[in-house]
Amino acid sequence: MKAISYARYGGPGVLEYGDVREPRLGPDSVLVEVRAAAVNPVDWKCREGHLDAILEPVFPVIPGWDVSGVVVQPGAAVPEFGAGDEVIGYVRTDVLSHGTFAEYVAAPVRTLARKPRNLSFEQAAGLPLAGLTAYQVLYKVLQVKRGETVLVHAAAGGVGSIAVQLAHHLGARVIGTASERNHDYVRSLGGEPVTYGEGLAERVRGLAPEGVDAAFDTIGGETLRVSANLLAPEGRLASITDPDVLDYGGRYHFVRPDPEDLGRLSELAEQNAVTVHVSETFPLERAAEAHRRNEEGRTRGKIVVTVGGQDRS
Numbered sequence: 001m002k003a004i005s006y007a008r009y010g011g012p013g014v015l016e017y018g019d020v021r022e023p024r025l026g027p028d029s030v031l032v033e034v035r036a037a038a039v040n041p042v043d044w045k046c047r048e049g050h051l052d053a054i055l056e057p058v059f060p061v062i063p064g065w066d067v068s069g070v071v072v073q074p075g076a077a078v079p080e081f082g083a084g085d086e087v088i089g090y091v092r093t094d095v096l097s098h099g100t101f102a103e104y105v106a107a108p109v110r111t112l113a114r115k116p117r118n119l120s121f122e123q124a125a126g127l128p129l130a131g132l133t134a135y136q137v138l139y140k141v142l143q144v145k146r147g148e149t150v151l152v153h154a155a156a157g158g159v160g161s162i163a164v165q166l167a168h169h170l171g172a173r174v175i176g177t178a179s180e181r182n183h184d185y186v187r188s189l190g191g192e193p194v195t196y197g198e199g200l201a202e203r204v205r206g207l208a209p210e211g212v213d214a215a216f217d218t219i220g221g222e223t224l225r226v227s228a229n230l231l232a233p234e235g236r237l238a239s240i241t242d243p244d245v246l247d248y249g250g251r252y253h254f255v256r257p258d259p260e261d262l263g264r265l266s267e268l269a270e271q272n273a274v275t276v277h278v279s280e281t282f283p284l285e286r287a288a289e290a291h292r293r294n295e296e297g298r299t300r301g302k303i304v305v306t307v308g309g310q311d312r313s
């Protein structure tokens, strides 16, 4: 099958398009014909070797953890899915080896859920990793409630754009940080935009003089410090980028594959509580450009790699 792979850590130039062997199908996995795979910052962080201490690579590595596609064959012990089912997945496995930037992926059943019927394959591919992160942080870690005020950083990005929609759906008031060019976009998601950088604390205080009930940090460092200072008494803090959040009494979260959470997210998409904005698509053979674009740090919504040509979507 055709896939993107890399034989060593490095820049986008290490990504090669070519033939690799098809994945083996374990008894509790599902062979999925990939229609689309979204790009996440973790893809290029892995490619550059930044996760080497916590994730064993088996080279050549096929990158990509997000997928939407069609079931070709369920493993022998998978009654949950049948051939032809449309699925989405956050296909994170215990070693870095067989990702989703390929024509086929063997996805453990615990990583999958049904694809929301109302989203295209491109949109659906952007939901699992970013959506699960936002869902798990807002619903489980921060436990956001109706009427609360929530601060979401990088509100125009992959995680932030879904977090703003989910927090809004929960009945919270959402303040989202973004550059000026993304303010209308953040408003369209249900958030009140504020520009980040110098003076951020004052701008947020202007909107929420009593402080915020919950803050969702996706940046770390100074942004985390400012967020901790903006909390109302009893306010909760979570970060997905900076374990120093623990020093502030907050929680660090690393997104987990969870079929129930992913199924719930799929339902929320079908109820139009959450959607995915796809800012750019690239065919599989141009995946290096997709990585490069995401590394610029300015992605609005999601960048998606499409697999197999338009005739199938």
Ligand SMILES: NC(=O)c1ccc[n+]([C@@H]2O[C@H](COP(=O)([O-])OP(=O)(O)OC[C@H]3O[C@@H](n4cnc5c(N)ncnc54)[C@H](OP(=O)(O)O)[C@@H]3O)[C@@H](O)[C@H]2O)c1
Pocket: 040, 041, 042, 129, 130, 133, 153, 154, 155, 156, 157, 158, 159, 160, 177, 178, 179, 180, 181, 182, 196, 197, 218, 219, 223, 239, 240, 241, 253, 254, 255, 256, 294, 297, 298, 299, 300, 301
């Ligand atoms: N621990 C976990 O489980 C987990 C899960 C998912 C993601 N992450 C991490 O979380 C981070 C965000 O992920 P993502 O997928 O949302 O990334 P992304 O989609 O690439 O984020 C891009 C967005 O970041 C915004 N941005 C850049 N600098 C900013 C700043 N200083 N303040 C506010 N917004 C800023 C940009 O907005 P403008 O263009 O308006 O500047 C852009 O819309 C990454 O570091 C990623 O690795 C961790």
